[in-house]
Amino acid sequence: MRDVLERRAVLLHEHADTREEAIRRCGRLLVETGAVAEPYVEAMLERERSISTYVGEGVAIPHGVDREAILRDAICVVRFPDGVDWDGEHVTLCVGIAARGDGHIALLAELAEILLDPGRARALREASEVETVMKELS
Numbered sequence: 403m404r405d406v407l408e409r410r411a412v413l414l415h416e417h418a419d420t421r422e423e424a425i426r427r428c429g430r431l432l433v434e435t436g437a438v439a440e441p442y443v444e445a446m447l448e449r450e451r452s453i454s455t456y457v458g459e460g461v462a463i464p465h466g467v468d469r470e471a472i473l474r475d476a477i478c479v480v481r482f483p484d485g486v487d488w489d490g491e492h493v494t495l496c497v498g499i500a501a502r503g504d505g506h507i508a509l510l511a512e513l514a515e516i517l518l519d520p521g522r523a524r525a526l527r528e529a530s531e532v533e534t535v536m537k538e539l540s
Contacts, residue, residue, distance in 0.1 A: 406501075406509065407539055411435045411478040412532045419522060420454070421493075424486045425450055425464045426477055428498030437476030438500045442466050456488045459523045465499040475501045477509060479535050481527070495527050 411431055429443030445466025449455065457466045459483035478498040485492045499509050517523045522538050529535050 404477050407479070407536065408435060408448050409448050409536065411437075411476065412535045413479070414481040414483075414529055414532065414535070416480050416482050417484060418482055418486050421450070421462075421488050422447060422487055424462070424482060424488075425482070425498075426497055428464050428480050428496050429466075430479040431480060432476060432498055432500050432526070435441075435476060435478065437472070437474050438466075439471040439531060442468055442471035442500060444468075445471060454489055456491050456493060457497045457517065459520075459522065460485075460492060460527050461497065461517055461518060462488055462493045462495075463497045463499060463510065465501075469502055472500045472502050475509070477513075477539075479526070479539070481483065481529060 416427055418427055425446050429446045432438045433440055445468035446464050449466050456462045480496045482494050485494045497513060501509055525538050
């Protein structure tokens, strides 16, 4: 996981009024770090319209299906301390994924394993330092 997560792709003190804003923030971060082209942000929103990316424990994993817009496999971690209403669920942590081919399946499986550990999931949701996120996701 560490090879697809850069320190600059971790933001821990963000704010979003809506689920769409939160997804846009994740997508923009992937654009800013050079992982995806601009159209991927809209692809993330389209994906969310078809099925929620909320996975439980206050975590959502937004991702798109526009493989042509993906320049390299990457993830970003965006924490919203005040939380975001995610269709009735309270989300404080978004892990955005961009993966070419079937790479997203492996990333989702690895993330699921980490998030199924209540202690690690809590550490990620409550992280106030980038190094904590890097440690928990490595």
